[in-house]
Amino acid sequence: NAGVTQTPKFRVLKTGQSMTLLCAQDMNHEYMYWYRQDPGMGLRLIHYSVGEGTTAKGEVPDGYNVSRLKKQNFLLGLESAAPSQTSVYFCASSAGGDTQYFGPGTRLTVL
Amino acid sequence: QQQVKQSPQSLIVQKGGISIINCAYENTAFDYFPWYQQFPGKGPALLIAIRPDVSEKKEGRFTISFNKSAKQFSLHIMDSQPGDSATYFCAASRGGTASKLTFGTGTRLQVTL
Numbered sequence: 001n002a003g004v005t006q007t008p009k010f011r012v013l014k015t016g017q018s019m020t021l022l023c024a025q026d027m028n029h030e031y032m033y034w035y036r037q038d039p040g041m042g043l044r045l046i047h048y049s050v051g052e053g054t055t056a057k058g059e060v061p062d063g064y065n066v067s068r069l070k071k072q073n074f075l076l077g078l079e080s081a082a083p084s085q086t087s088v089y090f091c092a093s094s095a096g097g098d099t100q101y102f103g104p105g106t107r108l109t110v111l
Numbered sequence: 112q113q114q115v116k117q118s119p120q121s122l123i124v125q126k127g128g129i130s131i132i133n134c135a136y137e138n139t140a141f142d143y144f145p146w147y148q149q150f151p152g153k154g155p156a157l158l159i160a161i162r163p164d165v166s167e168k169k170e171g172r173f174t175i176s177f178n179k180s181a182k183q184f185s186l187h188i189m190d191s192q193p194g195d196s197a198t199y200f201c202a203a204s205r206g207g208t209a210s211k212l213t214f215g216t217g218t219r220l221q222v223t224l
Contacts, residue, residue, distance in 0.1 A: 031210060043155070090154050099157050
């Protein structure tokens with residue numbers, strides 16, 4: 001039981017490049033979330049999903065897209081990366097109750 | 112618009128002392144208040160949580176105190192240990208919203224020997 005895993009762990013992009021972050025969970029959770037963590041700002045919700053095939057915007061969705069084609073996977077895409085998207089990205093999942101289980105994070109740098 | 116305000120930003124406590132972190136919220140619809148603990152290089156993990164129908168919840172050395180009228184809640188760590196050194200986040204959510212959490216800005220706790 002790996003819990004929540006994230007791929008990759010680190011990535012460096014140039015401005016304008018695109019990439020996809022993968023989150024996978026093996027707990028059969030319905031809800032999944034993407035957050036970004038920046039110094040002094042806590043964690044902010046980017047997008048979330050309440051089930052396979054559904055997605056919704058969070059607090060800071062601009063510049064990001066997501067997809068939930070399979071229940072266990074939640075993908076976060078950056079179509080045209082900007083330096084302002086330099087951050088640590090965390091995925092989380094929940095069974096629909098209150099506890100969210102977080103992955104280890106992806107550290108993204110956009111030059 | 113910061114709906115959950117957390118203080119202090121950083122805290123240094125001696126081993127055996129009490130660590131206290133405070134949070135204040137604005138949205139009276141919030142009905143779930145968790146604290147998450149994060150070690151360097153790791154994701155946050157749920158530490159303890161409370162609902163507004165009780166004023167205090169204790170789990171081992173960790174206690175949440177909740178003041179509904181003041182819209183404040185706090186985390187107390189008794190007998191603080193070096194292993195408690197981490198960043199602590201308070202958060203809040205309201206029912207029926209897909210358990211979306213609104214986080215505070217975090218408190219970096221260092222417990223010294």
